[in-house]
Amino acid sequence: MxxxxxxxxxxxxxxxxxxxxxxxxxxxxxxxxxxxxxxxxxxxxLSGEPSVALDLSVLGAAATEQQLREFLPDVQWTCEDKPTAFGARNCVARIGAFNDTPAHYLVSYFDEAKSLKALKMVYRRAYHAWLLSHFTRNLGKPIGDNGGVLRWTTTRGVVLMKSEISAADPEPSMIWLAAGER
Structure with a gap:
């Protein structure tokens, strides 16, 4: 053979x-x-939606609107002076992904000195569980409260997100608040 x-x-x-x-x-x-x-x-x-990669564990209020624009040059921001609970100015951008999570848009809030005070990311509903595990891997175990909101504390801020979302929630979102804004 x-x-x-x-x-x-x-x-x-x-x-x-x-x-x-x-x-x-x-x-x-x-x-x-x-x-x-x-x-x-x-x-x-492929559809041209920009991807945003931000390390929320080091993001801080020292960031300015100009620095955010320079760090994310592909993102098209639409800004307006409109007082909110988070700041005097906000900028909205349509995005495709945030830290490898399919998303809809990103809103940044600035104070009068144009320092970053808060960041809100609206993500796609199907990826809620994945985003929770992503934050747990990268920021540690969250602290939950009775209202169903999870909190991850970072050195320069806090990340807030609902532990569960329902079909009635208009926009599943994650909010980062600068230290001192809690």
Missing amino acids: SDNQRFRIPSLYKKFLLIAIVLGPVYWLMFTEDGRRRTDLVFLY
Whole structure:
């Protein structure tokens, strides 16, 4: 018996292997939470929606509107002087992703000196559980209160997010508040 015949792989095994190689990634992309999230991120990128990457653990009130614009040059901000509970000026930007989470838009709030006071990110409802686990991995275990709001304290602020969202919630969102704004 020659070496070629001894190590020959049956054609049925080859067919199963080829099917697994082709269908495995398709299954992962379509039927797993991580695959769907990554597929959405690619489609949002291809549609021209900007992606925002901010480390909330080091973000602080020392950041200004100008610095935020320079750090995120692809983001098109629309700003107005409108007093709110979070500041005297706010800027809104449509985004596709925030820290690898498919999102809708980002709102930044500034005081009169144009220092960052708060940041609100409205994300896509399907990724609530993923975002909770993302913050838990990166910021540690959250502190929950009786109102169903989770809180992660950072060195320069606090991140707030509902522990659960319902279909009645108009916009699932995460809010970062600068230290002193709590």
